[in-house]
Amino acid sequence: MTPSQERAWEDLGPRYLVELPRGHAVTSISEDASLHPAEAFGRDAPLVVEIGSGQGHAIVHAAKERPEHNFLAIEVFRAGLARTIIRADWAETENLRLVEANAPEVLDQALPAGSVDELWVFFPDPWKKSRHTKRRLVSEDFVPTAQRALKSGGVLRLATDWADYAKQMREVLDAAPGFERDFDGDWAPRFEGRVLTAFEEKGAKAGRDIRDLTYRRTEASL
Structure with a gap:
């Protein structure tokens, strides 16, 4: 991390970071780890969780715009979390918490079942090479994780600029018990609550459609 990121991690981290007991791997959590939103945020409010929050552009903007919601960013890259902390401090957000861990573990083990109102997966790694596509997050294996986390009526929002991954996401979720489309036509309209980032603009300029x-x-399957 850069010196400014190191300082943010040390000085501001205690305000934003939720520490969970670790498993064997650096970004794994122990099987008995627990994260109770009311305790982490100091209040009860609708909970929005972003998987792979990157440098925090989307979630910090949303937390600022929607103070009546709680926002939880889950990311494995510490430098990205440090940048998120810096952005959160600039924005003076009080309704944002961060976890440094593998997101599926947090959703499967730590958060209470049915505690999430919105689950975001924006521009996950597409693992472009054909031999690596099995590593993609949104697959049949992801379905039970999302089912457990979301409350009945909760919303799963996804976005990608990689065409075949978008189709894979749609095929997986269309076939998944416990989920139904919340859009008409082939693709959902762009989520207005997602701030336009440099990453998204770069994909669009390269000629890739954002889906x-x-x-x-x-x-079903609750």
């Missing part, structure tokens, strides 16, 4: 998907959690 959004929105699914709602149903009673």
Whole structure:
């Protein structure tokens, strides 16, 4: 990390970071780790969770615009979390917390089942090479994780600039019990709550279409 990121981590980290007991790997959490939103935020409020929050552009902007919600950013890269902390401090957000860990573990083990109102997966790593596509986050294996985390009626929002990954996401969620489309046509309209980032602009300038998907959690398989 840069010196400014190191300082933010040390000085501001205690305000924003939720520390969870560790498992064997650096970004793993122990099986008995728990994260109770009311304790972490000091209040009860609708909870929005972003998987892979990067440098925090989307979630910090949303936290500032929607103070009535709680926002939880889950990311494995410490430098990105440090940048998020800096942005959160600039924005003076009080409703944002961060976790340094593998997101599926946090959703499967630490958060209470049915505690998430919105789950965001924006521009996850597409693992472009064909031999690596099995590493993609949004696959059949991801479905039970999202099902457990979201409350009935909760929303799963996805976006990618990689065409075949967008199709994979749609195929997986269309076939998933416990989810139904929350859009008409082939793709959902762009989520207005997602701030336009340099990453998204770069993809658009390269000629890649930005595709959004929105699914709602149903009673099935609860």
